[in-house]
Amino acid sequence: MSTATETKTALRGGEFLIKDSTWEDIYIPEEITEEQKMMRDMTKDFIRTEIDPNLDKLDHDPMLGIDILNKAGELGLLGLHIPQEFGGEGKDLTTFSFVTEVLGWGHGVSVAIGAHTGIGTCPIIYYGTDEQRKKYLPKLATGELKAAYCLTEPWSGSDALGAKTKAELSADGTHYVLNGQKMWITNAGFADVFVVFAKIDGDKFTGFIVEKGFEGVSTGAEEKKMGIKSSSTRQVFFNNVKVPVENLLGEIGKGHKIAFQILNIGRYKLCNGVLGGAKRALNQAVKYANERQQFKTPIAQFGAIKHKLGEMAIRTWTAESASYRVCDWINQEEHKLKAAGKTMTEYLTGGAEEYQIECALLKVLGSEVLDFVVDEALQIHGGYGFSEEYPMARAYRDSRINRIFEGTNEINRMLSIDALLKFAMKGKIDLMTPGMNIQKELMSVPDFSSPDADDIFGAERKVLKNAKKAFLLVAGGAVQKLMMQLEKEQEILMHAADVLIDIFAMESALLRAEKLVNLHGLEASQIYVDMVKCFFFDALDRINTNGKQGLAAFASGDELRLMMMGLKRFTKYEMINTRDIRRAVADKMIAENGYCFWD
Numbered sequence: 001m002s003t004a005t006e007t008k009t010a011l012r013g014g015e016f017l018i019k020d021s022t023w024e025d026i027y028i029p030e031e032i033t034e035e036q037k038m039m040r041d042m043t044k045d046f047i048r049t050e051i052d053p054n055l056d057k058l059d060h061d062p063m064l065g066i067d068i069l070n071k072a073g074e075l076g077l078l079g080l081h082i083p084q085e086f087g088g089e090g091k092d093l094t095t096f097s098f099v100t101e102v103l104g105w106g107h108g109v110s111v112a113i114g115a116h117t118g119i120g121t122c123p124i125i126y127y128g129t130d131e132q133r134k135k136y137l138p139k140l141a142t143g144e145l146k147a148a149y150c151l152t153e154p155w156s157g158s159d160a161l162g163a164k165t166k167a168e169l170s171a172d173g174t175h176y177v178l179n180g181q182k183m184w185i186t187n188a189g190f191a192d193v194f195v196v197f198a199k200i201d202g203d204k205f206t207g208f209i210v211e212k213g214f215e216g217v218s219t220g221a222e223e224k225k226m227g228i229k230s231s232s233t234r235q236v237f238f239n240n241v242k243v244p245v246e247n248l249l250g251e252i253g254k255g256h257k258i259a260f261q262i263l264n265i266g267r268y269k270l271c272n273g274v275l276g277g278a279k280r281a282l283n284q285a286v287k288y289a290n291e292r293q294q295f296k297t298p299i300a301q302f303g304a305i306k307h308k309l310g311e312m313a314i315r316t317w318t319a320e321s322a323s324y325r326v327c328d329w330i331n332q333e334e335h336k337l338k339a340a341g342k343t344m345t346e347y348l349t350g351g352a353e354e355y356q357i358e359c360a361l362l363k364v365l366g367s368e369v370l371d372f373v374v375d376e377a378l379q380i381h382g383g384y385g386f387s388e389e390y391p392m393a394r395a396y397r398d399s400r401i402n403r404i405f406e407g408t409n410e411i412n413r414m415l416s417i418d419a420l421l422k423f424a425m426k427g428k429i430d431l432m433t434p435g436m437n438i439q440k441e442l443m444s445v446p447d448f449s450s451p452d453a454d455d456i457f458g459a460e461r462k463v464l465k466n467a468k469k470a471f472l473l474v475a476g477g478a479v480q481k482l483m484m485q486l487e488k489e490q491e492i493l494m495h496a497a498d499v500l501i502d503i504f505a506m507e508s509a510l511l512r513a514e515k516l517v518n519l520h521g522l523e524a525s526q527i528y529v530d531m532v533k534c535f536f537f538d539a540l541d542r543i544n545t546n547g548k549q550g551l552a553a554f555a556s557g558d559e560l561r562l563m564m565m566g567l568k569r570f571t572k573y574e575m576i577n578t579r580d581i582r583r584a585v586a587d588k589m590i591a592e593n594g595y596c597f598w599d
């Protein structure tokens with residue numbers, strides 16, 4: 001773990017909404033260590049030599065993923081997060097994240113590697129017995145065994161617990177008999193080990209480790225997918241499969257804990273990976289814009305293109321700030337729990353569980369930033385963007401899945417608010433006091449004070465506090481008014497989650513920029529200060545719009561008017577010239593011929 005990580009104060013999950021943080025508390029990717037840099041460079045070489053030249057071939061034959069996984073295994077990329085005592089490298093989440101981000105360049109192959117190291121292997125690391133860990137993890141670390149995760153079924157996707165796959169204990173008590181069918185299983189074409197969820201006696205949702213060699217396991221044909229064609233996706237069938245009792249994973253009836261915990265950390269990792277993809281698309285867009293001439297001018301020189309490039313970079317950098325912030329929090333939590341003598345299961349799952357709200361927010365944020373970036377990158381390529389001879393068509397197709405798997409973005413939006421309310425009900429965070437203070441503030445004279453003129457981020461700090469009030473105004477008002485009915489008012493939940501995402505992104509970007517200013521001075525960091533201001537400007541508009549729509553869905557008359565006045569007050573920000581900022585951001589990338597804000 002980096003020294004920086006050890007000295008920072010982490011907020012508890014969801015607390016960002018009610019507590020302030022300082023720049024000293026945030027981990028930023030610029031704190032990467034020499035060792036992490038070396039691993040990152042090695043991963044870049046791996047992508048450039050093993051994946052990039054073979055993208056077309058891989059898209060036509062996902063089974064070639066076997067060779068790629070073998071090579072990744074030889075380089076140690078598959079065992080980074082596996083504890084050393086079980087044959088892995090035992091690296092912390094930060095190191096894993098630096099590598100995952102680069103692996104995010106690899107299109108469908110990234111998904112294959114991510115499914116193997118993440119949802120395929122993590123259930124065994126986190127919940128396996130020591131015997132199961134010893135048996136499977138060393139071979140999963142080298143790639144000798146390849147893993148898949150079988151949760152979804154044809155009839156149950158988002159409603160994962162509605163699974164029909166059944167397991168019944170044999171009369172002699174030596175094995176379970178598994179029957180059922182799983183759908184959309186990544187790596188199914190070549191996986192040797194399947195983590196499968198099934199119901200014992202029809203109702204006890206439970207995890208199992210199933211080997212390909214067990215009689216009765218078979219797979220369907222490759223799915224004909226719109227994107228990530230180089231990853232294998234098939235149905236998996238279980239026909240009277242005898243699974244030895246020692247292959248039961250975790251506890252009987254507690255499979256939901258495994259399934260959801262794995263998805264928590266999976267959501268964080270998804271965000272991490274998609275940001276690598278976003279930077280790559282941005283690099284390609286900048287290079288193309290510099291080369292392509294129209295009207296005897298490189299298109300990069302047109303304001304419309306600079307606007308796109310600037311905005312793509314600002315969103316990517318902001319999401320990246322949020323992603324590494326959460327990475328450090330999870331890391332710290334894991335280390336804290338380990339130091340407190342918790343079991344491997346407890347300390348490895350504790351981090352992602354604590355930050356489940358942030359993991360859900362990051363999943364939505366990252367996947368939507370990537371979709372925005374690849375869409376604009378394609379547009380910058382014009383007709384060539386639409387051609388399979390150029391890289392953007394593949395990037396565009398491959399991006400889209402990220403809003404669907406690891407819980408759809410709708411489900412993740414609802415989860416984030418649901419978890420926040422549960423945290424509040426359990427007394428883990430106090431939303432009541434700040435909520436009541438807002439009610440009082442609405443009835444009092446507005447605060448017209450201006451921030452200290454010498455404080456570069458004074459306005460943003462004030463506005464950030466106000467944005468949090470805007471959230472509490474909308475979500476708190478909805479809870480008071482609708483009570484238990486709120487969970488059925490999904491439109492309001494969606495608006496509230498969008499506000500939450502913007503707040504988390506705003507704060508993370510602000511703290512990162514403040515840290516950079518403190519580390520390197522204002523002159524060297526001016527561009528980041530400006531990027532933050534530009535993001536704030538747009539985010540506050542979005543918060544206002546989401547807030548208005550949320551409020552109008554449950555309030556009316558004088559009550560609505562009063563709340564709207566509050567919302568207007570809480571989303572007010574200074575007028576800034578966002579055109580100039582985006583131009584400056586684009587100009588820097590145009591001059592450097594690529595994304596240049598970190599790495």
Ligand SMILES: Cc1cc2nc3c(=O)[nH]c(=O)nc-3n(C[C@H](O)[C@H](O)[C@H](O)COP(=O)(O)OP(=O)(O)OC[C@H]3O[C@@H](n4cnc5c(N)ncnc54)[C@H](O)[C@@H]3O)c2cc1C
Binds near residue numbers: 151184405
């Ligand atoms: C390429 C690919 C790879 C995959 N890999 C794996 C894998 O390795 N292992 C695995 O187990 N699964 C995998 N999946 C499955 C994936 O996780 C599911 O597709 C996803 O969870 C959504 O489920 P669904 O497709 O059944 O959609 P549905 O759940 O039917 O959802 C359809 C739409 O309804 C919305 N919706 C659903 N429920 C609600 C609700 N309560 N309120 C509001 N809106 C709702 C959804 O947001 C979505 O927009 C993969 C899928 C794909 C396409």
